[in-house]
Amino acid sequence: MEEQQIKWDLCATKKDKPKTDELVFGRFFTDHMFTMDYTVEQGWHDAQITPYQPLSIDPSAMVFHYGQSVFEGMKAYVAVDDSVQLFRPEKNLQRLNRSNSRLCIPPIDETFILRAIMELVDLEKDWIPRADGTSLYIRPFIISTEPYLGVAPSSHYKLIVILSPVGAYYEEGINPVKIAVESQYVRAVTGGTGEAKTGGNYASSLKAQEVGADKGFSQVLWLDGVERKYIEEVGSMNVFFKINGEVVTPALNGSILEGVTRNSTLQLLKHWNIPVVERRISMEELRQAHKDGLLEEAFGTGTAAVISPIGQLTWNGEDMIINNNKTGEISRKLYDTMTGIQYGKINDPFDWVVKVKEQTKISQ
Known part of the structure; x- marks a missing residue:
């Protein structure tokens, strides 16, 4: 089966980036996001990188009523050699599919979604903060979107990936x-x-x-x-x-x-x-x-x-x-x-790091 391509729709104007001392966890978001839809008839389709924007969704979408949703969290870092890298992202996407199975959500193509995430991160790499303890948080999530009030698994879903420059999660940092x-x-x-x-x-x-x-x-x-x-x-x-x-x-x-x-x-x-x-x-x-x-x-x-x-x-x-x-x-x-x-400061003996620049392009 021919691999899907990602459609691009880039911002005409870009947002101001927060200063390092303004960073908290999960309050700022980058200019673009990735989306993909699912229907029983088409499977996962219509992969897009678009401007970060509100969603238009039916009030009867099943996620609002029965909570059929899953998410993940991972980070991108600027390494000491100025490369951008992820930390064990394949483990997060494997877990996302395990969560999908438990919530009756159709599985994703982990390889494709990882490469799509890397394209999005590469596009937004100027948003990655460089101070110690900072990073670009990556939030993939899936929601059920079928407009239906029956209690059953949805037949429509939307996968979204958004990015957020972040500082420390706890104010205490590495302190107890x-x-x-x-x-x-x-x-x-x-x-x-x-x-x-x-x-x-x-x-x-x-x-x-x-x-x-x-x-x-x-x-x-x-x-x-x-x-x-x-x-x-x-x-x-x-x-x-x-x-x-x-x-x-x-x-x-x-x-x-x-x-x-x-x-x-x-x-x-x-x-x-x-x-x-x-x-x-x-x-x-x-x-x-x-x-x-x-x-x-x-x-x-x-x-x-x-x-x-x-x-x-x-x-x-x-x-x-x-x-x-x-x-x-x-x-x-x-x-x-x-x-x-x-952050690429010490050797990685476990091959945990994935370099974004080594991705294979899947865009058009």
């Missing part, structure tokens, strides 16, 4: 954050959609996040939705704990998102011969480890923040201060190594 352990609300259960990156998972987390923010916490740590005792993940991150010399992270169980940064962290720890295990871990075990002086370090991992040290966990009114509320040795080494690879 305060996390509240959530005991009242539930985010997901095994068999649900917790392992898919779908909007509903995040909507269900907002109330607990709002309550936590009012009390000065950066995020909440979710426990399992059945017994309310086993650790799962932080709202925007997977989570790791160093206990008595061994790094522990909750095993994937069907309700935990399989993070790309989580996977990269596991590979790095094994590469460094640091003991690491994926297993079930309870809050009571963690509390006891803290009480015994064995909880040496804790951190979250995710595309947005990369590595975020955890300096305090609060559970049932008890504050657990970790590593004297300082960034731990492993957290710092992981952050420096991961970002070093992302």
Whole structure:
């Protein structure tokens, strides 16, 4: 089958770019976006790069009523040699298709979409900030667009990719954050959609996040939705704990998102011969480890923040201060190594980096 081509419709005028000190996460957007449509009759078709603009969509579009949507998050970086590069984007698109399957959305051609993303990033490369800790955030997402109020999978979809120059996700940066352990609300259960990156998972987390923010916490740590005792993940991150010399992270169980940064962290720890295990871990075990002086370090991992040290966990009114509320040795080494690879400052022994300039053109 002949490969699709991308149609181009470029901006007549371009927006002013934000200054580096104005950058926050997800508030500014570039001049262009990528779109593609799906119908049962045509499959995925009409790939376009167009000016960033509002959508025209029917009020009865199924996404508004039944939440059939998925998304991903990845970043583009300007490397020290001035090349533009992505970090393991194929893993994000593989996960997007896993989310598609769970939400009954037709699969995308991962190779084509990756190359389309690279064309869009190449077009918008002047938007990529160059200061330390900054990048161009890439948000691919798919929504159901069929105008129909029946409860069933949609037959029409739209895939969109937008780009946003960003600074640090947390104001604290690589400094430790305060996390509240959530005991009242539930985010997901095994068999649900917790392992898919779908909007509903995040909507269900907002109330607990709002309550936590009012009390000065950066995020909440979710426990399992059945017994309310086993650790799962932080709202925007997977989570790791160093206990008595061994790094522990909750095993994937069907309700935990399989993070790309989580996977990269596991590979790095094994590469460094640091003991690491994926297993079930309870809050009571963690509390006891803290009480015994064995909880040496804790951190979250995710595309947005990369590595975020955890300096305090609060559970049932008890504050657990970790590593004297300082960034731990492993957290710092992981952050420096991961970002070093992302910005081309150090060698990439895993072939994680994809250079945008090495793309094959698919435009007309």
